[in-house]
Amino acid sequence: MTSGPVDNIILLADCYKSSHYKVYPPGTTKLYAYFESRGGKFPYTVFFGLQYILKRWLCGPVVTKEMVKEAKQVMGQVFQRDDVFNEEGWNYIVEHHGGRLPLRIKAVPEGTVLPTRNVLFTVENTDPAVPWLSNFFETVLVQAWYPMTVATSSSVYRQLIGHYLRLTHHDDTLLEYMMHDAGYRGVSSVESAALGGAAHMISFKASDTVAGSSLLRKFYGLEGVAGHSTPSSEHSTVTSWGREGELQSHRHMLNVYEKGDAGCVCDSYDIWKCLEEMWGGELKELVEERGRRGGCVYLRPDSGDPKTVVLKCLEILGAAFGTETNAKGYKMLPPCVKVIQADGIDLHSLWDILEHIKAHGWSTVSVYYGAGGALLQKVDRDTQKCAYKVSYAEVSGKGVEVYKQPITDAGKTSKKGRLTLERDQDGTYNTVQHGKGDPAKDVLVPVFEDGALLHEYKFEEVRQRAEGGAQGFDVIKFLQEDKK
Template identity: 60%
Template sequence: MHDLPHLSVTNGAMEGGAVNNIILLADSYKVTHHRQYPPGTTSIYSYFESRGGRFPYTVFFGLQYILKRWLQGPVLTKEMIQEAKELIKVHMRDRDDIFNEEGWNYILERHGGRLPIRVCAVPEGSVVPTKNVLFTVENTDPMVPWITNFFETIFVQVWYPLTVATNSRIQKQVLHHYLKETHENLDPLPFSLHDFGYRGSTSVESAALGGAAHLVNFQGTDTVAALSLLRKFYHCPMAGFSIPASEHSTITTWGQHGEVDACRNMLESFPEGIVACVSDSYDIWNCCEKIWGEELRDLIIKRGKTGGTLIVRPDSGDPPAVVLKCLEMLGKAFGVTTNKKGFKMLPPYLKVIQGDGISYRMIATILEHLKQHGWSAANVSFGSGGALLQKVNRDTQKCAYKCSHAVINGEGVDVFKQPVTDPGKTSKKGRLSLIHTADGSFSTVREDEADPKLNLLVPVFENGELLRDYTLEEIRKRAELNPQDIDVMKFLSENQA
């Protein structure tokens, strides 16, 4: 085991568990790549895309966070270079001939610690079919062509917010479909899917990023970290909202015989507005029929007269069957009406939220089950945690960052990979543009084959300066559902896995 007695971490590498030295934002092998390009290389141009994957499109989101958090302004110091040099030497088995000290010193001295790269990207919130370029990166100083792909590691991490935003939007399409079929309006849609994923995330930062991506599409969340991220990096004072809600500990500490008192306490402690109460601590059916439907019925109705709403939350069992039975039991106790679409509605002061086992497929299964039994989708909202923020990875949308062009000895050279064992990994060639075609779809073409005015990739970052600073409000507008969207029910039926 090597130790690092000579390394100082007071200034850069690890503070409070977070890497703060930009030279350490790359995979280990990246520190050797400055020696591996052909002699005379002065420019490396790379692009990022979703090569396909689970969903047929992506909602582009999260690059601005990466640019602001890591790359904006003077981000390199002498101390960082020294620290990285010492760490890399030991990390590479005591070799001191690998670290690119000359290159990093050049950036510090010539550019004042600002990174000489240019990033062009599709505007955040754009909904783009897979297999299209989403952003490009190139060096702006011919002395440091290696820098383009040195930062591949941190750039590729946009896969996570992009994938969560896409996953969330697909669920929004499912909810939209069933509300249109079974309800008189789309008013419930912004709060139909609530983010329950904070505790299941791998870190506070991942929760913040994933939670922020969900808030591109919805306004309900319990992931507080996402609110802070969107306030700081996307100019949104308050991106999402929540309500008072119980958990099992706040019910079960009253004991099984005290469950009715625990439920009454929820209603009396929050006499106005919306409250949610977990109702399956012991017997969900008894809770719906006896506690809510009989013992506390008058109190629920009384709260309803002043605008109060109770949201009953089952948290176990088979979701379609449990949600339907809860609605049936609550409907029997409180009465139902029929909306203009011909579907049953609970009184406006009563709803159900299902927060266990929720994914885009489960939402569709539940709502189809309710529809078949005559219930409107407006009676139910959903909470999702693991399936929203965690059951995704870089291969969910097959995200990749590849070099497509270089300048070597003054000559432009198209660059690509074409593995014989996997044609799906064939990469694009040349400098790229993203354009709208005549039919309104997207197409990635060579830059020299497109009118520059039609290129949807816009400069967002150059030489340490942020050139575009998007707000969540405008991102949400771009990501809104529209008539050109895929048929989400056809997508579900054709993709059963």
């Protein structure tokens, strides 16, 4: 297989970036840029994914004469003129730096949870002959928005489920398995699945997107896997037995996977008949026997109004298998059987379900969840309003603060000067502008310089840093305001 559609890093940028080296002020020797979330849907971010970009694209000798030659030809055709492409500048990098990028990047440690509107990483050139390089790779570096946004979204899912789990159950140790990533097929590419799947695994250990573990093994030092799944049926494995063979299909599933957990879809035809007569009747002994051996059967509805369907499933299974009332006064299914709802799940539908079953006396622990498109695909760069901007330059030996301040949108006003990210004794983060910060207090860590990775994060370190999400975050208040 080829490595991908783009192998030449000079082509990893919006085309117009190739024209910028000529239009900075004459005498410019330094450009310093930064990346931040300017706000957006969530009030905080879980920073993740920059290391993948650095290791995948920017580390080592990454520019060759052949690449320069190819890019010159491509850009000449793109612009339909021969005076745009910076052939001299790229050849300089090959000849004076051996194809390594003379850049310095500092970033917040991956897995850090911090409020929006704070600097997340900075980029500057280390060779005054190529100041334009600091801003050239904005396109690929900004793509950190995607894993960061998924990591943040999954963190909010965890906080929401955790909120109801603590209200309705005495133990939250199962929390990290209660939101399953079912988004592999619903994303735009395998790379998106790998990045989004890995980001979800920071908060949860349940996933069918094995590409996430593959990425973490290759780029974050993971041993083993970070997401787990269980043998499960789908509609084709049930309906291929025919309508009259539905019971036989479920029995067969339990027999061929006789140990541990198993997941079974139940709405191929009549879900209520399936739950009452098959799972709560003909198959009940098999389910209970599996439970005595430590296994559980997860029964999956896959259509209808989620909150209505989930509650009715609980009531039917509770009548068939019995219930236990926990110390907080909420009903639970026995450990051998649970419901898993993986259709139509986003933050608001999940909130509706959790509140609905709680209001009807059911503990959160009896229902697990899965999300696909809403988890990995229904996000974009504007979800967290991610932006990369130049904030400082040196022109003819003089430092210059660089910023934008649109009269039509104050929210797009950019930061000024050199930046430090500092953390007060109470844990509050603060981005200090104008070069007035204390370098000794700067939380930003040098991670890349002159083609070399300076600091490598292991996945378990990232996961531990992100654990717990944003302290003091009121997830219910957030959802109430987001619904308006």
